[in-house]
Amino acid sequence: MTTPPTVDADLGWTLGTVMRxxxxxxxxxxxxxxxGPxxxxxxxxxxxxxxGSQLAIAQHLNIDRTVMTYLLDDLENEGLVERKPDPADRRARRVLLTDAGRELLCTLERRLRQAEEALLGPLDGGEREVLRSxxxxxxxxDGGHRGSACDVAERIVAEDAVAAVPTSRRRRS
Known part of the structure; x- marks a missing residue:
């Protein structure tokens, strides 16, 4: 009989701890x-x-259209974005960053880099790059077929959309 590994040797525990x-x-x-995020x-x-468009951003980020409207309302009220009619389709709204939005985004990116540095503090520079890689x-x-992060994200969103459709409404092949 072998001794079970300690919890800190468990991949799930390690990933969960790092993620939290x-x-x-x-x-x-x-x-x-x-x-927030x-x-x-x-x-x-x-x-x-x-x-560009409000709908395209919502779909890309997998954010419900109604939730997206509220997020943009809040961001627009803070002067961080502007919504303007799309010249190619007046029904569509383009989302544009204001100068204040760009400034805030730069600040947030710096803060997130600092957060990453704090998290990865125990590792030296080379170890950090290896871990990231x-x-x-x-x-x-993707099951042995590597893709870009965007390809993988699009596949996951598509799978989530199919899973969200009730079984009774799915086409049977």
């Missing part, structure tokens, strides 16, 4: 932002500019 620590540090870093993601998507490889592995 990261969540606590990142929540602190994003404190005071209307909408979700709004940070919206600001990041708006800064990128590729998605290994985690990125695991996160973007």
């Amino acid at each position: 620590s990261y969540m606590k540090l990142s929540e602190h870093a994003l404190a005071g932002v209307p909408g 979700r709004s940070y993601l919206v600001l990041t998507a708006a800064a990128n500019g590729e998605l 290994l985690l990125r490889r695991i996160a973007t592995d």
